[in-house]
Amino acid sequence: MKKVVKKTMLIILLSLGLLITLVFASLLLLSGVFEQQKYLDPWSKEYFSQFDDPRIQLAAHGLLAGNGHNMQPWIIKLDKENPMVFYLYSDSKRMTGEVDPFSRQMMVTQGAFLEYVKIAGDYLGYPAEVELFPQGVFDEMDLIKSMQSTPVAKITLSKTSPLETPLYDYLFMTDTNRSPYKNQQLTMDQVNELEAVNTNTDTVVKIYQDPTNIEKLKTYIMNSVIIEANTDRVMKETEIIFRSNEFKKNQYRYGFSVEGQGTTGLMGHIIQGLVTLFPSMNSGEAATNNFIKSSQISIDNTSAYAMIFTKDNSIISQVESGMLYSNLVLTAHKLGIVMQPMSQPLEEYPEMNIPYTSIHTDYAYNGSSIQMLLRLGLPEKEAPFSMRQDVMEIIE
Numbered sequence: 001m002k003k004v005v006k007k008t009m010l011i012i013l014l015s016l017g018l019l020i021t022l023v024f025a026s027l028l029l030l031s032g033v034f035e036q037q038k039y040l041d042p043w044s045k046e047y048f049s050q051f052d053d054p055r056i057q058l059a060a061h062g063l064l065a066g067n068g069h070n071m072q073p074w075i076i077k078l079d080k081e082n083p084m085v086f087y088l089y090s091d092s093k094r095m096t097g098e099v100d101p102f103s104r105q106m107m108v109t110q111g112a113f114l115e116y117v118k119i120a121g122d123y124l125g126y127p128a129e130v131e132l133f134p135q136g137v138f139d140e141m142d143l144i145k146s147m148q149s150t151p152v153a154k155i156t157l158s159k160t161s162p163l164e165t166p167l168y169d170y171l172f173m174t175d176t177n178r179s180p181y182k183n184q185q186l187t188m189d190q191v192n193e194l195e196a197v198n199t200n201t202d203t204v205v206k207i208y209q210d211p212t213n214i215e216k217l218k219t220y221i222m223n224s225v226i227i228e229a230n231t232d233r234v235m236k237e238t239e240i241i242f243r244s245n246e247f248k249k250n251q252y253r254y255g256f257s258v259e260g261q262g263t264t265g266l267m268g269h270i271i272q273g274l275v276t277l278f279p280s281m282n283s284g285e286a287a288t289n290n291f292i293k294s295s296q297i298s299i300d301n302t303s304a305y306a307m308i309f310t311k312d313n314s315i316i317s318q319v320e321s322g323m324l325y326s327n328l329v330l331t332a333h334k335l336g337i338v339m340q341p342m343s344q345p346l347e348e349y350p351e352m353n354i355p356y357t358s359i360h361t362d363y364a365y366n367g368s369s370i371q372m373l374l375r376l377g378l379p380e381k382e383a384p385f386s387m388r389q390d391v392m393e394i395i396e
């Protein structure tokens with residue numbers, strides 16, 4: 001009898017083990033564990049060198065810039081007459097109209113791209129002269145049509161000897177790190193260097209790390225996160241651009257993925273398999289709770305914040321703030337510091353009106369506008385790379 005029981009138990013254990021193995025293998029296959037991660041190719045320092053046209057080479061560097069919701073809303077048009085001229089346009093198909101109804105974040109994104117192009121141009125010996133809105137600014141009453149017909153910038157290259165540009169190597173580091181940061185304040189030398197990156201009198205960087213402002217900004221961010229998490233149409237917009245597995249990430253190469261939530265490696269593949277099998281895990285109440293929880297963890301492990309101010313909220317100021325943001329991020333990388341934009345209190349849809357107005361009342365000055373709010377600090381761990389398009393996808 002005992003032998004029969006032992007044999008039965010062994011069969012049950014073996015069957016259970018086989019079942020677990022099959023489930024585990026199925027999740028990995030659903031995740032696309034064997035899929036080549038083509039969406040990471042642009043992060044290679046050699047990626048740009050496959051192109052002969054210096055304009056495409058510089059655009060390949062611009063692709064790595066920080067951008068709102070990882071939408072990468074850039075279009076490049078090469079001048080047909082002058083091989084040293086190209087134009088940057090905003091891709092109106094990549095607008096996130098619910099969370100960014102006036103496309104302010106989209107314009108900041110354009111500036112971030114331009115600054116990466118300038119830094120790469122100096123390094124490669126093709127200095128880039130940037131002229132913003134050479135044909136005039138967008139018509140606010142017909143924004144989508146204006147984006148399609150009006151360039152954000154004209155970029156004119158010249159040919160010189162390459163320069164030893166101190167920030168170039170940091171172009172190949174992801175701009176956002178959502179992990180917890182060390183409980184350690186920045187030194188005054190670090191603060192001074194970060195605040196000094198600005199060379200435009202119309203833009204200002206200011207860093208806050210005193211207890212009063214830390215607590216105040218923490219409250220602003222969490223209140224705004226809760227508002228956003230409970231605004232269904234905004235969360236639905238985020239859900240739509242979530243790429244649940246390696247197949248989707250290679251197909252679209254922009255938007256959000258589990259890496260952005262801090263999950264990588266084997267566990268990342270397991271979660272991707274689960275989300276692919278059960279999409280509800282990343283929608284509705286589950287998505288709301290995950291967003292609030294991850295945001296709370298982030299701000300509970302933050303010892304400093306930074307803001308970027310501009311003299312007004314004009315479209316040119318928005319683009320200029322993006323250029324400053326890129327310089328700030330790259331300088332921070334040089335100092336071993338990482339950042340994460342915490343944009344919720346600055347968003348301009350109706351439900352966010354109270355925190356938007358309040359934070360400007362408390363921090364803006366002389367009619368200035370806050371273009372970016374960032375948490376920053378020393379990282380507990382490195383951030384994974386996010387998806388990037390092939391540069392030829394943005395060349396029109």
